[in-house]
Amino acid sequence: MQDMPPILVVDSQPDMRTELEQCLNRVGFSVESASDGAEALDMFKSVKYSMVIADEQSSGRGGLDVLNSVKQISPFMPVVIMTAQGSVHNAVGAMQAGACDYILKPFSIEILEKTVKNAIGVWAGQAELKSGGEAVHSLKAGKEIITRSPKLKDILKQARDIAPSNATVLIQGESGTGKELLAAYVHRHSLHPEAPYLAINCAALPETLAESELFGHEKGSFTGAVGRKIGKFELVKMGTLVLDEISEMPLPLQAKLLRVLQEREIDRVGGTRPIPISARIIAISNVDLKQAVKDGKFREDLYYRINVIPLRLPPLRQRREDIEALACYFMEKYCRLNHKEISGIDTGAMDVLLNHTWGGNVRELENTIERAVLIAGGRHISPQNLLLETSENRAQSSGAIRVKAGLTVRNMEKELIFRTLQDVNDNRTQAAELLGISIRTLRNKLREYKEETAS
Numbered sequence: 001m002q003d004m005p006p007i008l009v010v011d012s013q014p015d016m017r018t019e020l021e022q023c024l025n026r027v028g029f030s031v032e033s034a035s036d037g038a039e040a041l042d043m044f045k046s047v048k049y050s051m052v053i054a055d056e057q058s059s060g061r062g063g064l065d066v067l068n069s070v071k072q073i074s075p076f077m078p079v080v081i082m083t084a085q086g087s088v089h090n091a092v093g094a095m096q097a098g099a100c101d102y103i104l105k106p107f108s109i110e111i112l113e114k115t116v117k118n119a120i121g122v123w124a125g126q127a128e129l130k131s132g133g134e135a136v137h138s139l140k141a142g143k144e145i146i147t148r149s150p151k152l153k154d155i156l157k158q159a160r161d162i163a164p165s166n167a168t169v170l171i172q173g174e175s176g177t178g179k180e181l182l183a184a185y186v187h188r189h190s191l192h193p194e195a196p197y198l199a200i201n202c203a204a205l206p207e208t209l210a211e212s213e214l215f216g217h218e219k220g221s222f223t224g225a226v227g228r229k230i231g232k233f234e235l236v237k238m239g240t241l242v243l244d245e246i247s248e249m250p251l252p253l254q255a256k257l258l259r260v261l262q263e264r265e266i267d268r269v270g271g272t273r274p275i276p277i278s279a280r281i282i283a284i285s286n287v288d289l290k291q292a293v294k295d296g297k298f299r300e301d302l303y304y305r306i307n308v309i310p311l312r313l314p315p316l317r318q319r320r321e322d323i324e325a326l327a328c329y330f331m332e333k334y335c336r337l338n339h340k341e342i343s344g345i346d347t348g349a350m351d352v353l354l355n356h357t358w359g360g361n362v363r364e365l366e367n368t369i370e371r372a373v374l375i376a377g378g379r380h381i382s383p384q385n386l387l388l389e390t391s392e393n394r395a396q397s398s399g400a401i402r403v404k405a406g407l408t409v410r411n412m413e414k415e416l417i418f419r420t421l422q423d424v425n426d427n428r429t430q431a432a433e434l435l436g437i438s439i440r441t442l443r444n445k446l447r448e449y450k451e452e453t454a455s
Contacts, residue, residue, distance in 0.1 A: 004030075004120070005048045005050040006029070006050065007024060007030070007031050007032070007049065008033070008040060008043060008044060008051070008052045008053070009021065009024075009033040009053045009054075010034045010036070010037060010040040010052065010053065011082070012057070017035070020033070021033055023109045023112055023113075024112070024116065026109075026337060027109075027113045029116065032049075037054070037069070040052070041070075044069075044073065044074075045073065050078075051078040051080065051120060052066065052079045052080070053079075053103075053116075054066040054067065054080075054081055054082070056081055056083040056094070057084070064094055064097060067081065067094060067097055067098060067099055068097065068098075078101075079098070079100060080099065080101045080116070081099045081102045081103075082102070082103050083104060084104070098227070098229070100118075100119050101115050101119055103115055108427045108430070111429060114199075145178065145181055145182070145185060146322065146325050146329050147319070147322050147325070148321045148325055149314070149319035149322050151318070151319060152313070152314065152319055155182070155311055155313065155314075158311060159185055159186050159311060160189045162186070162309045163189035164190060164191050166278075166280055168261060168280075168281045168282070169280075169281075169282045169308070169310075169311060170282075170283045170284075170285070170289075170307045170309065170311070171183055171282060171284050171285075171311045171312075171313065172285050172286070172312045173286065173314070174286060174313075174315045175363070175433040176361030176363030177313040177314070177316070177361045178361075179244075180242060182313060183240070183242045183282045184197060186240070186280075186282060187240040187282075190240065190280060192238045195237055195238045196235060196236045196240075198232055198236050198239070198240070199242035200213070200214070200232055200241070201245055202244060202246050202248045202249040203245040203248035203439050203440050207253075210249075212231070213231065213232060214231050214253075215231040215233060215256075215266045215267060215268055216228070216229050216230050216231030216233075216271075217268055217269035217270050218270035228268075233260065233266050233277045233279055234266070234275065237278060237279070240279065241282070242282045242283075243257075243281065244284045245284065245285065245286070246283040246284060246285050247285045247287045247289060247292050247297065247438070248439075251299065254299045255299065257302060258299065260277070261281065261302075261306070264276060264277055264278075265277060283306040287438075289307075290303070315361050316358040316365065317357060323354055323358075323365065324354070326362060327345055327365065327369055328344070330365065330366050330370065331344070331345060331373060331381065334369060334370045334373040334374070335373055338373060338374060340373055342373060342379060342380065342381060343380055344380055345381045346380040346381065346383075348383045349372075349380075349382050349383045349386055351383075352383050353365070353368075353386070359434075360434075368388060371385075371386075372386050375387075413445075414449060417431070417435065417442070417449075420434055420435055428443070
C-alpha cells in the first residue's frame, strides 16, 4: 500500500521468504525480509515497519523471541506468527504473549492477504491510541463494487442510507458474494470513514483467547498476560468492527457479545470497571442464522439484536448481468499485475462465463479470470484458457466417489472430505466452502480422522 512502511518477514527458508515477498507485493505491500531473528532485530531498530511476520521456527532467535524483542522496542507493533499445522498450542502461546494473529502453514494467498490487512488495521487503531491523533484507514476503500444489477444497486442504496447511523448491520449471502466488501462500503459512507475498519474472523479465533482478543485484558489477568491488551472493540474507537462468520462464535461468547450490544460497553478480562464503546458493529454470515437458531447453534436473542439492518447479497447466478463487467474488470486487474497484454475475452469464452453456474460466486469468477490471464498465450482469452468444467465433466466428476455396498456413511464422508482437499491442493478454506461446512467443522473432522489413525 502506498505511503505505508514495509512489512518485515522473518523466515530461515529462502524459498518461503521469496514466496511471501511475491505474494505480498502482488496485493500492494512492500516487503523486506530477514533470514533469522538477530538480523530482523537489527533491521527493526533502524527502519520503520508497519508489521512483522515471523516464522515460529526461524533459525537463531525463534519467532517467539522476535515477538518479545519487537514488543519491547515497539509495544504497538502488530506481529503475526507463522506456525506448522501441528503446533497450534505454540500459536496460542504466541497470542498470549502479544501476537495479533497467527497463520497455520500451509496457507493460501487469500488467508495471507486477509491476515495482513487485519493486522494493518490493528496497527492503525493502535497508532491512534498511542498518538491521540487520527488514523486514516479503510483498507478496502480502493476496491470497487462492480455491478449493473438493479437488485444489487438497491442493496447499495440501502447501505448508503443506513451508513450514517450507528445501527448494527447483518450481511448474509453465499460464500464469495462480496459480503466483506459491502461491509467496507458501509464504513466508507458512515459518519466516520476516517476511523479504523477492522474485520475479525470468528471461526479463526481460538476459543481460549477469543474474549481477550475482542474485549482485551489487564496485566496479570491470566498466565501469560504480561501487559494490558486493548481489545478489538476498543481499537476501532468510532470506526467499524466486522464480525465475519459470526455463526461460528461459541455460545458462551455469544452471551457476552449480546451484553456488549445491549449495554454498549465491554469488560476487559481481569478488569474492574466497564468501558463504553462507540464502534459500529457489522455481522457477516454465509449460513442461514434463522436455521442456526432452530438448530440450537446460535442464540435467538443475539440474532434479533444483530438483525437491526439486514442486507442479503444475491448470488452471481441471480445477477448474470454483472458477469461480463466483472470478468473484464478482473482481466484488466490481473493483466496489470502480471504485465500481460490481453485485449479482451472472445465471444466463445464469454458464452462459457455467462452460462456457468458459479457456485463460488464472484470469488470463483475472479480466480477463473486470474488463471486465464496467466495461461493465455494470445491477445484474447479463449474458452480453453478458462479451465471450467462442462456439465458433462461435472457429472463425471460427481460420480468419481463410488458408492459401494458395506461402505458406511462415515467412511463416505471421510472419502469426500479427503477427495475435496486433494482437488483444492489442501486449501482448507476453499474445501470447507465446497463441502458446505464451516472451516471449524472441517478442522474437527480432520482431527478425528487423525486420532482414529493414531489409535
